Amino acid sequence: MYRQQFIRKFSPCFKLRALLATLFLILATTFGGCNQNPTRTAPHTALNTACKRIVSLSPSVTEVLYALNLGVQVAGVTRYCKYPKAARAKPQVGGYVDPDTEALLRLKPDLVILRGEQIQLSHQLTALGFLVLPVDHQTVPGILTSIDVVGKTCHREAQARELHQQLQQEIDSIAATLKQASSRPKVLVVLDRNVQSEKLKWAFVAGEDGFYNQLVKMAGGRNVLPSNKKGFLQISAEGILRLNPDVIIETTESLGPAGVSLSQAQQNAMAEAQWRSLSQVAAVKHHRVYHFGQDYMVIPGPRFPRILRQFAEAIHPELHWKHE
Numbered sequence: 001m002y003r004q005q006f007i008r009k010f011s012p013c014f015k016l017r018a019l020l021a022t023l024f025l026i027l028a029t030t031f032g033g034c035n036q037n038p039t040r041t042a043p044h045t046a047l048n049t050a051c052k053r054i055v056s057l058s059p060s061v062t063e064v065l066y067a068l069n070l071g072v073q074v075a076g077v078t079r080y081c082k083y084p085k086a087a088r089a090k091p092q093v094g095g096y097v098d099p100d101t102e103a104l105l106r107l108k109p110d111l112v113i114l115r116g117e118q119i120q121l122s123h124q125l126t127a128l129g130f131l132v133l134p135v136d137h138q139t140v141p142g143i144l145t146s147i148d149v150v151g152k153t154c155h156r157e158a159q160a161r162e163l164h165q166q167l168q169q170e171i172d173s174i175a176a177t178l179k180q181a182s183s184r185p186k187v188l189v190v191l192d193r194n195v196q197s198e199k200l201k202w203a204f205v206a207g208e209d210g211f212y213n214q215l216v217k218m219a220g221g222r223n224v225l226p227s228n229k230k231g232f233l234q235i236s237a238e239g240i241l242r243l244n245p246d247v248i249i250e251t252t253e254s255l256g257p258a259g260v261s262l263s264q265a266q267q268n269a270m271a272e273a274q275w276r277s278l279s280q281v282a283a284v285k286h287h288r289v290y291h292f293g294q295d296y297m298v299i300p301g302p303r304f305p306r307i308l309r310q311f312a313e314a315i316h317p318e319l320h321w322k323h324e
Helices: 018-027 058-068 085-089 103-108 118-127 139-155 158-179 210-218 237-241 260-268 304-317
Strands: 007-009 053-055 072-076 112-116 134-136 186-195 197-208 232-236 249-251 290-291
Touching: 007 112, 058 072, 058 085, 058 112, 058 139, 072 103, 103 118, 112 139, 112 186, 118 134, 134 139, 139 158, 139 210, 158 210, 158 304, 186 210, 186 232, 197 237, 210 304, 232 249, 249 304, 260 304
Parallel strands: 053 072, 053 112, 112 134, 186 249, 249 290
Antiparallel strands: 007 232, 186 197, 197 232
């Protein structure tokens, strides 16, 4: 059991560089305070709208809309909506937590789709007369349900069924391979880190809840953090040493070049002097540190099976993974 001074709760007041601040705001389970509980419930009934002019207030929502062939109907997106490329040409309405209401009014959307944790924003937009649809993208079942709900709301039921089935088949395929696993390694998911004099000082990591934690479990591992550590946390190098994870996975694009293959991801991470400075940690000692920096790694949307597969291959490289 590690001491409290080695790990502390992430605070929204802590100053991160702009990109990571955005990342944590997009993925964090709380907004405006660390002790608030998010709204996780996705609606199960369709709204009465033609979906001719849709505004998306989240990158993951934008990806769902395009995956359902609703790109033409997308009237506006946030400045963080970069995928697919066509989304970059859409009018922007600000950020994830600071949308420009005047820009929204000018676009005259008949539907605004946002994440369930944006509950306060949802109330504000509803009060302004916007029709708002919140969806749950904090869990894999939530993402799948959101596809069904958006498909029903926007008259894309057939496309939604097809996409849902495709994603489920990818999950099932990974799960089938993982049945051969004989262990559940301890995994630490790192979203950012601070290095001084080529030595790791601290890292921001995913706690024992949320999207990354669920993916770790689905990928045949277990979060090295105890169950009482939730959300995103800052942990020191000494804390990592005490936790002694079997596998370390880095998921942030800003940390360096992306690892396209498992071996490249391993080479990218192990080339970093800061990890070599923790040579006593099992993951470092056995070269089980991986850096995946693709953009989808920080977007809990319909590309999540790619994240799941990369997690599974990193956690269980001993299994026979088929590559198409």
